[in-house]
Amino acid sequence: MNAPLKPSASLRQRLRLQLLGLIAILSLLLYFSVRTIAGGAAETTQDNILSASATSIIEALHAEQDDILLDIPYAALSMLGANSEERVFYRIMTKASTITGYDDLPAPETFPAPEQPVFYNSEYRGSAVRIVAMTRVITVRDTPTEVLALVAQTRLGQDAITARIANTAAALGVGFFLIAGILGALTVESALRPIVNIAQAVQRRGPHDLRPMLKPAPLELAPLLASLNSFMERLRTALLRTEDFIAEAAHRVRTPLATVRAQTEIALRRAKTPEDREALRAVIRAVDESARSAGQLLDHASVTLRADKMERGDVDLSALVKDLVHGLAPTAEIRDIRIILHPAEGEFTTIGDPVLLMGALRNILDNAIKYSPDESEISVVLSAEEELCCITICDSGRGLNDAEQKTLTRRFGRGSNVADVVGSGLGLTIVSEVVAAHGGSFRLTPNKERGTCAKVCLPRK
Amino acid sequence: MRFLLIEDNADLAVSVRDRLALDGYGVDWAESIGAAEDCLAGASYDLILLDIMLPDGDGRAFLSAQRSRENDTPIIVITARSEVSDRVHMLDLGADDYITKPFDFLELEARCRAVIRRKNGAASNVKHYGDLEFDSLSATVKVAGRVSELRNRELRLMEIFFSSPEQIFPKSQLLDRLFSYADNVSENAIEVYVARLRQKIDGGAVRIETVRGIGYRMSKQETPRP
Numbered sequence: 001m002n003a004p005l006k007p008s009a010s011l012r013q014r015l016r017l018q019l020l021g022l023i024a025i026l027s028l029l030l031y032f033s034v035r036t037i038a039g040g041a042a043e044t045t046q047d048n049i050l051s052a053s054a055t056s057i058i059e060a061l062h063a064e065q066d067d068i069l070l071d072i073p074y075a076a077l078s079m080l081g082a083n084s085e086e087r088v089f090y091r092i093m094t095k096a097s098t099i100t101g102y103d104d105l106p107a108p109e110t111f112p113a114p115e116q117p118v119f120y121n122s123e124y125r126g127s128a129v130r131i132v133a134m135t136r137v138i139t140v141r142d143t144p145t146e147v148l149a150l151v152a153q154t155r156l157g158q159d160a161i162t163a164r165i166a167n168t169a170a171a172l173g174v175g176f177f178l179i180a181g182i183l184g185a186l187t188v189e190s191a192l193r194p195i196v197n198i199a200q201a202v203q204r205r206g207p208h209d210l211r212p213m214l215k216p217a218p219l220e221l222a223p224l225l226a227s228l229n230s231f232m233e234r235l236r237t238a239l240l241r242t243e244d245f246i247a248e249a250a251h252r253v254r255t256p257l258a259t260v261r262a263q264t265e266i267a268l269r270r271a272k273t274p275e276d277r278e279a280l281r282a283v284i285r286a287v288d289e290s291a292r293s294a295g296q297l298l299d300h301a302s303v304t305l306r307a308d309k310m311e312r313g314d315v316d317l318s319a320l321v322k323d324l325v326h327g328l329a330p331t332a333e334i335r336d337i338r339i340i341l342h343p344a345e346g347e348f349t350t351i352g353d354p355v356l357l358m359g360a361l362r363n364i365l366d367n368a369i370k371y372s373p374d375e376s377e378i379s380v381v382l383s384a385e386e387e388l389c390c391i392t393i394c395d396s397g398r399g400l401n402d403a404e405q406k407t408l409t410r411r412f413g414r415g416s417n418v419a420d421v422v423g424s425g426l427g428l429t430i431v432s433e434v435v436a437a438h439g440g441s442f443r444l445t446p447n448k449e450r451g452t453c454a455k456v457c458l459p460r461k
Numbered sequence: 462m463r464f465l466l467i468e469d470n471a472d473l474a475v476s477v478r479d480r481l482a483l484d485g486y487g488v489d490w491a492e493s494i495g496a497a498e499d500c501l502a503g504a505s506y507d508l509i510l511l512d513i514m515l516p517d518g519d520g521r522a523f524l525s526a527q528r529s530r531e532n533d534t535p536i537i538v539i540t541a542r543s544e545v546s547d548r549v550h551m552l553d554l555g556a557d558d559y560i561t562k563p564f565d566f567l568e569l570e571a572r573c574r575a576v577i578r579r580k581n582g583a584a585s586n587v588k589h590y591g592d593l594e595f596d597s598l599s600a601t602v603k604v605a606g607r608v609s610e611l612r613n614r615e616l617r618l619m620e621i622f623f624s625s626p627e628q629i630f631p632k633s634q635l636l637d638r639l640f641s642y643a644d645n646v647s648e649n650a651i652e653v654y655v656a657r658l659r660q661k662i663d664g665g666a667v668r669i670e671t672v673r674g675i676g677y678r679m680s681k682q683e684t685p686r687p
Binding site: 246247250251253254255257258259260261262263264265266268269277280281284285287288291295323327329330331333334335336375 | 470472473476477479480514541542552558561562563564565566567568571572574575612613614633634637641642643644645
C-alpha cells in the first residue's frame with residue numbers, strides 16, 4: 001500500500017482566500033466612492049447656497065458719489081442660518097480696505113474674476129469654515145472698482161452630513177462584504193461540490209472496487225474520470241485474465257496428470273515383474289512431483305495476486321486451524337499419522353485474508369505430514385503472546401540443520417535430506433510471503449527430540 | 462455403498478470407478494451434469510464425486526443446486542484449480558470435502574471414508590466372520606469379548622480380508638492398497654501390519670494365514686483352538 005499523497009494545497013482554501021480578497025477590495029472601493037460622491041454632493045449644495053447668498057449681497061451693492069453703499073438683504077443671511085448651530089460671517093472689501101463685516105475673514109490673495117466665484121475651506125475663530133469669494137466691479141466716480149464679497153459658513157452641518165455619509169458608506173461596505181462573502185463561500189461550495197462528490201465516491205469504494213464510476217461529472221473533470229474508468233477497466237481485465245489464466249493453466253496441467261496417474265496405478269496392479277512395478281512407481285512419483293510443482297507455482301501466483309488486492313477482514317484463527325486440521329486429517333491418517341490439535345483458551349482473531357492464511361498454514365501442515373514418519377504425531381498449538389497470536393506446528397520428521405532454516409523459505413530451496421520425498425520447494429516461500437503480507441513472522445526451529453517446529457505469529461486484532 | 466462419479470474425462474473416470482470397485486464401492490459414472498441429473502432421478506447415492514469443469518456447465522452450479530434442493534448426499538469436489546483460489550469457496554457452497562487433481566487413490570478413498578463416517582455419525586457397520594466382529598465405521602474388532610481399535614492401515618487391511626474371506630491376497634496387491642505408490646516401500650512392510658492384526662484378533666477362531674510364496678488369507682477354524 002502506498003502512503004497517502006500529501007495534498008499540495010486546498011482548492012477550497014485558495015478559492016475562498018481569493019474571493020475574500022476580491023470582496024474586501026470591492027467593499028473598500030464602495031466605501032470610498034460613496035463617501036466621495038455623497039460628500040461632494042453635500043459640499044456642492046452648501047456651495048450653491050453660499051453662492052446664492054453672496055450673489056444677493058453683491059447685487060445689493062451700489063455706488064453713490066464716492067461711496068459704495070450696501071443694504072444687506074435679510075434673505076441673504078437667513079438662507080444660510082437654517083441650521084441654528086451654524087454661524088455665518090461676511091466681509092465686503094475693496095483691494096484697499098474692508099467696507100463692512102469681519103475684517104479678519106481670510107480672503108484669497110487675488111480677487112477672482114467677476115462671475116467666477118471661488119470656494120475654499122479655512123479656519124476662522126476656532127471653527128472650520130467654507131468661504132465663497134465673489135467679485136463685482138462697481139463704477140465709482142467713473143473709476144471701475146473691484147469689490148469682493150466673502151460669505152463664510154461654519155462646516156458643522158457639512159461635517160455632520162459627511163460623518164453620516166461616512167457611517168452609511170461604512171455600513172454599506174461592511175454589509176456588502178458580509179453578503180458577498182457568504183454568497184462567495186456558497187459559490188465556492190457549489191462549484192467544488194462535483195469534485196468533492198467524485199472524490200468521496202472514489203474514496204468510499206476503496207482500492208478493490210474496480211467498477212466504472214458512473215456519477216455525472218462536470219465537463220472539466222470528464223477527461224479525468226474517463227481516464228480513471230479506463231484505467232480501472234484495464235486493471236480489472238488484467239486481474240480477471242490472470243485469475244482465469246491461473247485456473248485454466250491448473251486445469252490443463254492437472255487433468256491429464258490425473259489421468260496418467262490413474263492409468264499408471266491400474267497398470268501397476270497388473271504388472272507382474274518387480275522391474276515393471278519399480279518403473280511404474282517412478283512414473284507416479286514423477287507425476288506427483290510435476291503436479292505438485294505446477295500446483296505450487298500457480299498457488300504462488302494466486303498468492304501474489306491476492307496479496308496485492310488483499311481483502312482484509314476478521315479471521316478467527318482457532319476456527320481456521322480447526323478446519324485445516326479437519327481437512328488434512330484423512331491425508332495424514334493414510335500413513336497413520338495423528339494430528340493433535342491442542343485446545344486453546346480465548347480469542348484468536350487477526351485481520352487478514354482467510355484464503356491466504358489458510359493456504360499458508362495448509363502448506364506448513366502439508367509439509368509436516370510429508371516429512372513425518374509413518375505412525376507419528378504432529379502437534380498443532382495455538383497460543384497468545386502479548387499482541388500476537390501464534391500457531392506452532394511440530395512434527396517428528398527428519399528435521400533440518402541451521403543453515404537450511406534460512407534457505408528453505410527461498411523459492412525452490414529444499415532441505416538437503418529430502419531428495420527422496422516429492423516436493424518443489426515453493427511451499428515455504430508461499431508461507432513466508434503470506435505471513436509477511438499480514439505483518440507477521442515465520443520461524444523454523446528444531447523440535448525437542450527430533451523433527452521441526454514451524455511457528456507463525458500474526459498480530460492480534 | 463453406491464457412489465455417483467461426475468467426471469467428463471473418460472480415462473480418469475474409468476480408473477476411478479475400477480479402483481473404488483476394488484474397495485467394494487459401486488460407482489455410477491455420469492459424463493455431464495445432465496447425465497448426473499438422470500442418475501439422481503433414478504437412484505439414491507451414498508456419496509457424489511463431482512468434477513468442477515464439465516462440458517455442460519460449472520460443477521459449482523450443480524453443487525449449489527443440489528444443496529438448495531435439500532439433497533444432503535455428501536459431495537466431494539474434484540478440482541484441478543489452484544488451491545488458494547478455490548478451496549474455501551467450495552466448502553461455502555456446501556461441498557463436504559475436496560481433492561485436487563491429480564490425486565492418490567488412497568487419499569480419495571480416505572476422504573470418501575471420512576466424509577461418510579462424518580455423515581453417519583455414530584452409526585456402525587458391523588460385519589461378522591466366524592466369531593470375529595468387525596466394525597469398519599468405528600474401526601474396531603471384537604473377539605472373545607475383547608474390543609481392539611484399529612489404526613488406519615490395519616483397518617484397510619481388515620477390510621480387504623473381509624471383502625473376500627478365504628481368498629488369497631498377494632503381498633504386492635496388499636501393498637498397493639495400503640501404501641501410496643509414491644511411497645518407497647518393500648513388500649516386507651506388509652508383514653508388520655499383518656502381525657499387528659493377528660495380535661488384535663488373537664484368541665478367536667479366525668486367523669490370518671501366510672500362504673508361503675504367495676500372500677495371505679483370512680480363514681476360520683470350525684472349532685476354536687484349545
